[in-house]
Amino acid sequence: MSGLRCNLQRYGGVLVWLPVLLLFPLLNLSGDVMTAAGQVVLVLALAAAAVALVLTGRVAVLLTALVVLTLLAAMQGEGWQTVWGVLAIVSPAVLRGWRLLIAIAAATAGAAVSIAVIEGVGSGYLLSVGGILLSGLTTTSFLRLIETVDQLRRTREELARTAVAEERARMSRDLHDLLGHTLSVMVVKAEAVRRLAARDPEAAAAHAADIEEVGRAALADVRAAVDQMKTLSLAEELDGARRALDAAGIRTSVAAAPAEVPDIAGQALAWVVREGATNVLRHSGAASCRFELTEDGGQFRLAVVDDGVGGPAVPAGPAERSGGIEGLRQRLRAVDGRLDVRPGADGFRLEARVPAS
Structure with missing residues (x-):
């Protein structure tokens, strides 16, 4: 009929x-x-x-x-x-x-x-x-x-259905990357407050203030992501990752050779810094971590290297979630970049490359 x-x-x-x-x-x-x-x-x-x-x-x-x-x-x-x-x-x-x-x-x-x-x-x-x-x-x-x-x-x-599906995947990826990192930092800070509350109230209060600051920043990030206006600063993300890892007792060093990174490449690498720091906090059990940013052959290379037990577990089943490592790969593919994950006996290496132009 x-x-x-x-x-x-x-x-x-x-x-x-x-x-x-x-x-x-x-x-x-x-x-x-x-x-x-x-x-x-x-x-x-x-x-x-x-x-x-x-x-x-x-x-x-x-x-x-x-x-x-x-x-x-x-x-x-x-x-x-x-x-x-x-x-x-x-x-x-x-x-x-x-x-x-x-x-x-x-x-x-x-x-x-x-x-x-x-x-x-x-x-x-x-x-x-x-x-x-x-x-x-x-x-x-x-x-x-x-x-x-x-x-x-x-x-x-x-095309409209495809655009809606892609937008949903983008929102899912953004929320995972935004909140995953922020909540990990808040958990680490809360543990520090619990440990220091009895013997060092001033340090505990400082960490509590950091939790409040991170929480407010997370609210702003979520609002910006919902408004499709979220942009990340590579320098700010490197500094934030260093401070968060230091607070967790992980020795952190940042080696950044390029003086300036273009906005598109910088934003893509900023997401790599955020996800890499989140994985170190959550999964690695590392004592030290370093971020290496170099420019080589018309490409920016960012490596996140730790001496821990490895990265996040790969989800079971044929479908991978839209955030995490897979989400980074999608972000880097969008700017003609690539992501290499190299777990080893002496730690874990996350390396991203994006074109300089």
Whole structure:
């Protein structure tokens, strides 16, 4: 039922011409009452075959029936030759390529022969035959335009669905990267407050103030991410990672050779710093960590190296989450960069490369 409705919506513009083309035969009924009644039945059968062919697309049976009915109708006499136009305008709805060309040519040739035999070659002969050919070509162009518009509409809908899916993945990745790092820092600070509360209240209060500051920054980050306005500073992320790791008792060093990193590359590397620091805090059990930023061969290289037990566990199952290491890979691919993960017996190395330009 849905297929019939779809064909009616797509090819309804063809069917509206059937009453116009079949009106002329009905105005030129001839013979006695029985003959006229038979001609009316022939016109109705021709119309039914054309409608059924357009709506169902059953070419093998219905197109053959339409051709036979058109031949019978054309033999009825003067005023009946417009039935060739029915064949010419219906064929583009169900045929393509060389089959369509043959159908339009056959309708034009049939009209040329039958008009010459029945009505003779008069002043309007070329106009009548040309009208059949033009109706077939015009209908073909009209239907192909409708099909193109329909295809463009479906493509636009698919692009919209893809954009929504990509935006959801981006939001998921941003929230993971933003909150994962921030919450890890807050957990480390809270543990420090618990340890120092009894013996060093001032240090505990300082860590508590840091927790408040980090929490406020996290709220600002989430709001900015929701507003699609979140940008990271590589220098700020390196400084924040150093302070967070130092607070957790992990010796941290930062070696940054380039004086300036372009915004796009800097933002991509800033996410690497944030995720790398989060993984060191959460998973490594490391005693030391270093961040190395260098420029080599038209590329910026950022390495996060620790002496711990390794990086995060790979999630089970075929689907990976959108954040974490996989999220970094997606971010770096977006700027033509790449990410290398090298766990080893002496620690864990996370290395990112992005083009300098």
